[in-house]
Amino acid sequence: MNEGDIEVESRRAIYQEIADSPGIHFRALLDTLPYAQGTLQYHLRQLADEDLIDVSDDGKYTRYYPAADFDEAEQTVMNALRREYSRRILAHLLADGPLSTTDLSDRLDKAQSTVSWHLSKLADADLVTKERDGRRVVYDVENPDRVKYLYTIHQQSFTDRVVDRLLGLWEGY
Structure with a gap:
């Protein structure tokens, strides 16, 4: 998956941040990117629904990974x-x-x-x-x-x- 394949600019920026920092959690994305909480939640849901990102729960945080780049053991x-x-x-x-x-x-x-x-x-x-x-x-x-x-x-x-x-x-x- 190439971030250039994502048409919406804000979604592309979110995906790129996840690709640059695999395992980043929601609050860190919110602190890093210039998007409101609801906007970020919406785009993350869209990226997950399109199977562009994987969502992992580590017990404390929900973390995000580029899809297919990390298997479950690597996410752990x-x-x-x-x-x-x-x-x-x-x-x-x-x-x-x-x-x-x-x-x-x-x-x-x-x-x-x-x-x-x-x-x-x-x-x-x-x-x-x-x-x-x-x-x-x-x-x-x-x-x-x-x-x-x-x-x-x-x-x-x-x-x-x-x-x-x-x-x-x-x-x-």
Whole structure:
């Protein structure tokens, strides 16, 4: 699909923003684009009805993807990468994993309960595995190559220099 195939200029601009930032959510689109809420909702519905975009619910946000560019597993990864602390947890696990909740809490300077909540969401989405190591539970990334690849390809749409420094992925792909 080429955005030039979309006749309505505002719809074309919305589609282009989604293509540039796959997994973007409604509020971010509203903040980025010069359209009123109702106008944006209308055009998103039209794009979805025409099968030009896919709509994904990550449990907190409704996220948008160019249709046919991302399968369901890739959308799940991108949904996680769009959440700041999930992205940082994945980065630490990729760089230094497997790690425990305590290890991650120390690295992120966040409460263990916060880290545990994010890890639970990542585990529910089958993005991380957990394994008992003596008295502690350690986590690791389920499919590191997929996560690294999607992060690398869409790195410019994430504004997280901490993760960029941790992973240094541009050299890998």
